[in-house]
Amino acid sequence: MGTIIWYLIPALVMFCCGVYGFMTRRNMIAMLISLELMLNAVDINFVVFNRYLYPGQLDGMMFTLFAIAIAAAETALAIAIIINIYRSAKNIDVRDVTRMKF
């Protein structure tokens, strides 16, 4: 149970769920949720490798900290764009967004 692989496998499964969701979902917010899953899986990998390879140092943890901050900024901006699209197209299906400017 202490081997590194036991921590990497759940992160891998989480990433693959994100890939599946990103390719099959049509709703933009659902695609964004899948994107968050993938980002989160990558964060877990940073932390686990930091913990096992360099237990005294904080580099991987800091990388995850900054990744969380950037994910928050990215989500806020993406949701602003989605709400703007909803205002002009009246739904948020990706197939309906074929023009950048209405």
Next chain:
Amino acid sequence: MESVGSIIMYWIIALSIVIFSVLTVTTRKILRAATYLLFTLFATAALYFKLDYEFLGAVQIAVYAGGIVVLFVFSILLTTHPGDNSEKLASRKRLLGFSAALVTLVVTGYALISRCANVFTRLPEMSTPDMSRIGEVLMGTGYGELLLPFEAISVLLLACIIGGVVVARKR
């Protein structure tokens, strides 16, 4: 040798990560997807606590579970009717997504298990990094200290605030 409680905690965390991630991408109600995402993020925070990064676990709960998921729920309620099911997928599309995910899983999983199964077989000893150390690394200017990225993140957040207001305002 690890204690039994630690092993039980590991299995609870790992199983909830796997189950809730699968449910997040397979449920057809969008609000439920956001709720399952919340549980996945909580399980990730528990994993950080288990690996002794307590500050990181707290940040994960505060920023992800407290900020991002609330943002998701607000925007879902603004843009869709909460009771609606998403339409059924065309089987070709689902097959495409499923095979992409499966190929990723098999290739990466094979590489991981063949290379990493027998290395780093036990968790190295580490005390929880204390807050003064984290603060010094985050705000220091020496080698390996991260004041510049910290400032860059703050400018990025400012730009993000302005961009969000400009994009989402009423014309």
